[in-house]
Structure formats: C-alpha cells, structure tokens
Amino acid sequence: MEGAIAVKGTTAGGGDHGGPAPDTGIVLPDPAAPKYKLYDATAPKVLDGTTHDVDLVIEEKLMTVGQTKEGGFVQAVWTFNGSVPGPVIRVHLGDTIRVHLKNPATNKLPHSVDFHASQVAWNDEMTSINPGQEKLYEWKADYAGVWMYHCGTSPALHHIANGMYGMVIVEPKGGFEPVDHEFALVQSEWYLGPQGEPVDLAKASTGNPAPDFVVFNGVANQYLDNPMKVETGKRVRIFVLDAGPSIDSSFHIVGTIFDTVTKEGIQLTRNNAGQYGSQAVDLSPAQGAIIEFTTPEDGLYPVVTHAFNFVGRGALGLVQAGDGDPLK
Ligand SMILES: [Cu+2]
Structure with missing residues (x-):
C-alpha cells in the first residue's frame, strides 16, 4: 500500500515567504526520516516462576x-x-x-x-x-x-x-494447549502531529475521530513488508488487543476461519457440537481476544481490521504460509 496513504494534519515548517505555514491539513512525509524499527510480532514465552x-x-x-x-x-x-x-x-x-x-x-x-x-x-x-x-x-x-x-x-x-x-x-488454568506458532498483535491509531512532535490531541479528541494511521504493533503496514511466517497446516494462535484509543477492531485474516476464539472470557471451542466458526472478532477499545486457525495451503493471508477504510491507512499485514506461493 506504499504511496496510497493520505495523511491529514498540520504542516511543519514555514512557507516560501518566511511566514507561518498555512494549515493545509497535511503532514508531509519526511524523506530524511529513519526507517521504522520492526516490532517482533512473535508472542513471548510465559515468564518462569510465580x-x-x-x-x-x-x-x-x-x-x-x-x-x-x-x-x-x-x-x-x-x-x-x-x-x-x-x-x-x-x-x-x-x-x-x-x-x-x-x-x-x-x-x-x-x-x-x-x-x-x-x-x-x-x-x-x-x-x-x-x-x-x-x-x-x-x-x-x-x-x-x-x-x-x-x-x-x-x-x-x-x-x-x-x-x-x-x-x-x-494463561488460563492449566496453561494454553501448545500450538506451532504464536503472535501478539495490538491494534491502535495514530493521529499525527507535525513531524517530530507528539500526536495531535485535538484530532484524537473529536467526537468522530479520523486517524491518519491504524496499525498493528505501532507501525503502519510493517507486516505487509515483513510477513508473519507460519508452516502450512500447523496451528496458529494470535493474541489480539485493541488499544484504541477510540476505534473498534473487526479483526479478520483473509482466507482463514477462526476455529477457537476466547474474547473477554467468552469461548468458541474447536470441534464444538454444531461446528460453529468465527470470521471476525469485534474488539472495542481495551478489549482482547485469543484466536486460533490453520492455514490450508501455502500462500498469503492478509491480516486486517474489516473496517476497510483503515486497511489503506496501515491496518494491513500478512501471514505467509510456507513459501507464500500456492502454485508451486
Ligand atoms: Cu504517560
């Protein structure tokens, strides 16, 4: 999605005539900005001891x-x-x-x-x-x-x-059942202030907030550039939190069905009597869930919030199963 991100806000720096810059509503990208630091999505092991x-x-x-x-x-x-x-x-x-x-x-x-x-x-x-x-x-x-x-x-x-x-x-009583891959994803919003300044509180405070970026683990599109790698047919568990501060998540992974979900203490269990599954987990700010699925074949499985206006604003990652190529 590079180049497709429209960012509103306030310009930093002055205009051609030396006066204060007019508020064009745009924070311009800085060509000199350092490359972002990748946040490792791998979930950590449980701490030893009590x-x-x-x-x-x-x-x-x-x-x-x-x-x-x-x-x-x-x-x-x-x-x-x-x-x-x-x-x-x-x-x-x-x-x-x-x-x-x-x-x-x-x-x-x-x-x-x-x-x-x-x-x-x-x-x-x-x-x-x-x-x-x-x-x-x-x-x-x-x-x-x-x-x-x-x-x-x-x-x-x-x-x-x-x-x-x-x-x-x-962890629940008795601990989690072992799986093959575990990740932790925190969804949140950025309301950009001028370059090098804190985020814009006024933008974040409106009754109908319009974030510049909605992200997983702090950086727009970082897992589009650096997919989360899994093995085909293996069980994957993702811990998901919506940190907000204000926007809901409809957490979805294209091409998968969650067969196990624990959201705020409410459980969907695998192999339940009716064979129910889950396509998207709704999380309001401060809500969390644990979801599990298996990738059916090698390929790419996009991770999104299914509020699709935010997918073009950074809320897009990839799970890569195998080599990512379903055709070979
Ligand atoms: Cu603080």
Whole structure:
C-alpha cells in the first residue's frame, strides 16, 4: 500500500515567504526520516516462576510510525521500555507481578500505568509519578485473558494515543494447549502531529475521530513488508488487543476461519457440537481476544481490521504460509 496513504494534519515548517505555514491539513512525509524499527510480532514465552519483578521504564523518544515512498512520519512518542506497544507481559494464572515503574529524570512529563489485569485502587497504584521518580505497582493475575495496560495520566487520551499501551497475557488454568506458532498483535491509531512532535490531541479528541494511521504493533503496514511466517497446516494462535484509543477492531485474516476464539472470557471451542466458526472478532477499545486457525495451503493471508477504510491507512499485514506461493 506504499504511496496510497493520505495523511491529514498540520504542516511543519514555514512557507516560501518566511511566514507561518498555512494549515493545509497535511503532514508531509519526511524523506530524511529513519526507517521504522520492526516490532517482533512473535508472542513471548510465559515468564518462569510465580513472582515476577518487571521493570517498566518510561522513555520519551522519536519514532517512525509509518512510511511511504516519499518518506516517513516521525512522532515524539511516549513509551514503556522504548517501544510502541510496550513489552508483552505473559504470566500464569495466580502469579504475582511486581511492576517497577520508572520515570527517568530525563523525561519531561509525569506518567503512570493502569493494568486492566489487576484489581487495585485507582488512586493508589495508578497515581502519576514525576520525572526522577519510581513506584511499585504489585498485582496478582486472578483472571486469564488478553489484557491492556496503559498510562492513565491526564489527559489519558493523549498518553494512550502517543504510544503508552501494551498487552498482558494471563494463561488460563492449566496453561494454553501448545500450538506451532504464536503472535501478539495490538491494534491502535495514530493521529499525527507535525513531524517530530507528539500526536495531535485535538484530532484524537473529536467526537468522530479520523486517524491518519491504524496499525498493528505501532507501525503502519510493517507486516505487509515483513510477513508473519507460519508452516502450512500447523496451528496458529494470535493474541489480539485493541488499544484504541477510540476505534473498534473487526479483526479478520483473509482466507482463514477462526476455529477457537476466547474474547473477554467468552469461548468458541474447536470441534464444538454444531461446528460453529468465527470470521471476525469485534474488539472495542481495551478489549482482547485469543484466536486460533490453520492455514490450508501455502500462500498469503492478509491480516486486517474489516473496517476497510483503515486497511489503506496501515491496518494491513500478512501471514505467509510456507513459501507464500500456492502454485508451486
Ligand atoms: Cu504517560
């Protein structure tokens, strides 16, 4: 989809006559932008043991969030551990997680974290810390599923839209059945600000938000350029989270049927009595699901949100089965 991405926003820099640039509604791609960093979609293994000390270090940094043939789009994002999304944290049911949230003195803003997998008081663990401070957020994984975590510092919409979210996977009682391939995908939106600036809060705040990009794991079309590779006929599990901040996902993989889905605790099981299956999983912001399928033959299987206006805006990836060629 390179070159097909229309990006509205505000121009950076001045016009020909030295005055302030008129607001043309367009953020222009920067030919000098660094190439984006691929976010590895492979789901991590479950952490060993039953008590985990996890460092979450907040880093305010520049990130290329999308690219066209003409150049890249760089935003001054706010991150957990330097990436958008933050790290996937995968634990067993019943584990204790001791999150050490650190806001280095080099940062400019207060930040916080809210783990949806936890049951804690909002005005205790989730309070903001200033640059130079750290705090402990301890919680117990009482319920299985795919959960969101995010910064909740006001305005939370800006902190989430600017990159501060991630996925927690809590394994069900007895653990997951082994499969051949596991991936983790977080869908989210970018409301571009000028090049090198944070995202545009005004654009994100409208009642009918129109994101410039809708992405999987932080970067537009990255798995179109770098397909997720699987073996034909093997079982694939994908952990999916819609981090929003505001747009739903209708998660679909062209050419497959999900035979197993667990969405917000509700299960469709493989080989059920009626042989029911699932074509798309609807996720509102902050909802998560676990889906499983098998690719029937070598080839390419596009990963999309079936809200197709966003497929041309970055919400397009590929699962490649075998060599990707069904004809040989
Ligand atoms: Cu924050």
